[in-house]
Amino acid sequence: MSSMLELIEELWRLPRHLVSDGYDAALARLAEEVPMTIHEVPSGTKIWTWTVPEKWSCDEAYLETLDGRRLIDLADSPLHVVSYSLPFEGEVSRQELLKHLHSHPHLAQATPFVFKYYQRDWGLCAPKTLIDSLDQESYRVKIAARFEAGTLKIGEVFVPGEVEDCFVLAAHLDHPAQVNDDLSGVVVGLDVMRTVLAGPRPHYGVRFLVFPETQGSIAYLSQHEPLIAQMRGGLFLEMLGNDAPHSLQLSHQAHSPADGALVLALRQREPEAYVGAMRTIIDNDERQFNAPGVRVPMLSLSRVVDPQLPASRFYPYPQYHSDLDNPEIVSQPRLEASRDLVLALLAAFDQTRYLVNHYKGEIFASGFGLWVDYRQDPEGHRRHFRIMDRIDGTRSAADIALELDCSLEQVMEVVDPLLEKGLVSLSDRPQPSDPHLGAA
Numbered sequence: 261m262s263s264m265l266e267l268i269e270e271l272w273r274l275p276r277h278l279v280s281d282g283y284d285a286a287l288a289r290l291a292e293e294v295p296m297t298i299h300e301v302p303s304g305t306k307i308w309t310w311t312v313p314e315k316w317s318c319d320e321a322y323l324e325t326l327d328g329r330r331l332i333d334l335a336d337s338p339l340h341v342v343s344y345s346l347p348f349e350g351e352v353s354r355q356e357l358l359k360h361l362h363s364h365p366h367l368a369q370a371t372p373f374v375f376k377y378y379q380r381d382w383g384l385c386a387p388k389t390l391i392d393s394l395d396q397e398s399y400r401v402k403i404a405a406r407f408e409a410g411t412l413k414i415g416e417v418f419v420p421g422e423v424e425d426c427f428v429l430a431a432h433l434d435h436p437a438q439v440n441d442d443l444s445g446v447v448v449g450l451d452v453m454r455t456v457l458a459g460p461r462p463h464y465g466v467r468f469l470v471f472p473e474t475q476g477s478i479a480y481l482s483q484h485e486p487l488i489a490q491m492r493g494g495l496f497l498e499m500l501g502n503d504a505p506h507s508l509q510l511s512h513q514a515h516s517p518a519d520g521a522l523v524l525a526l527r528q529r530e531p532e533a534y535v536g537a538m539r540t541i542i543d544n545d546e547r548q549f550n551a552p553g554v555r556v557p558m559l560s561l562s563r564v565v566d567p568q569l570p571a572s573r574f575y576p577y578p579q580y581h582s583d584l585d586n587p588e589i590v591s592q593p594r595l596e597a598s599r600d601l602v603l604a605l606l607a608a609f610d611q612t613r614y615l616v617n618h619y620k621g622e623i624f625a626s627g628f629g630l631w632v633d634y635r636q637d638p639e640g641h642r643r644h645f646r647i648m649d650r651i652d653g654t655r656s657a658a659d660i661a662l663e664l665d666c667s668l669e670q671v672m673e674v675v676d677p678l679l680e681k682g683l684v685s686l687s688d689r690p691q692p693s694d695p696h697l698g699a700a
């Protein structure tokens with residue numbers, strides 16, 4: 261069994277393009293670590309409004325002077341060629357060449373990660389310093405890229421629960437020769453699954469998905485539509501190795517039981533962690549799970565650098581989308597801290613139940629030993645009633661605690677006696693008792 265950092269060191273340099281041999285090799289290696297089902301979706305398959313791309317390979321790419329001095333060479337880094345570049349071979353003028361060379365917007369010494377999946381063009385990537393030094397009239401370019409039919413691959417690790425409903429963990433494995441985005445999320449998720457597999461049976465199943473970004477999520481969801489209703493919550497794992505505190509991004513619903521359970525558990529463990537709304541911290545595959553027609557409340561956990569800075573949405577850490585996103589910027593202790601946090605968030609979600617009232621009207625509090633004398637404890641008196649007001653089959657105990665800014669223990673102080681007397685029961689699914697909503 262390899263450690264998270266050992267897996268990173270073994271896999272990070274692979275050319276893990278969207279549909280590619282490098283991606284497949286990395287996924288096959290992960291499947292040796294845990295029992296994994298690999299789903300294959302062929303190129304050209306319609307996946308909702310999208311189409312699975314072709315497999316892309318490039319064995320040779322370079323830029324050289326006409327007298328044969330090599331300036332950029334794919335052999336040095338898979339990032340030197342634009343991912344999904346068209347093939348090209350020939351002599352080009354400096355002016356034409358500059359239209360096809362890409363540098364990093366703020367790291368002059370770094371080679372950027374550039375991909376063009378739909379906007380077909382050829383291109384090479386290099387440090388800005390190198391591009392700025394080009395002074396010849398023409399150069400020779402070769403990009404031996406190939407497009408062919410392949411299969412987009414999704415790895416799935418599933419631990420069944422006591423019920424069919426499940427929680428989804430996800431991370432993306434594509435991005436050639438990069439680590440924090442998002443091989444870090446992949447290895448954290450894998451290590452979480454090793455612990456879940458070895459532990460007691462959870463109440464809700466736990467499903468871990470590894471796929472190429474965006475198209476992988478859509479491919480999985482579109483091919484497993486009946487499962488969507490069972491996905492009660494989710495957490496996208498990304499950028500978990502760099503040196504920054506945790507950030508938790510809420511789901512589209514923002515107040516789902518998954519949001520409630522995870523936010524409350526995070527606040528207890530790491531009060532300094534940042535919590536923000538969807539699309540305000542970092543955008544990734546959680547968008548597909550939260551999207552219309554899907555609406556799985558999927559949150560996202562990352563170590564984005566100061567998400568309150570507007571620039572951090574596009575540069576979540578300085579080495580983002582460059583060849584500097586390498587094993588030097590991640591550490592085993594940080595990966596382990598993220599793994600332990602994910603396990604704590606999962607455990608909190610596993611406790612989540614809706615509180616269903618089997619009474620109508622305000623409870624006769626003193627008759628059930630729930631009366632708090634407002635003269636002696638006005639705050640406790642108010643809190644008890646505020647909690648009881650919210651037990652209506654649409655909220656969990658964590659939701660109520662968050663809504664009232666009190667602890668889970670304070671909520672359970674009121675709920676426990678009601679559970680004992682059969683006035684409240686627990687449910688995996690919402691059971692709204694408001695007659696205006698239809699169900700009772």
Ligand SMILES: [Zn+2]
Pocket residue numbers: 435441581
């Ligand atoms: Zn990325």
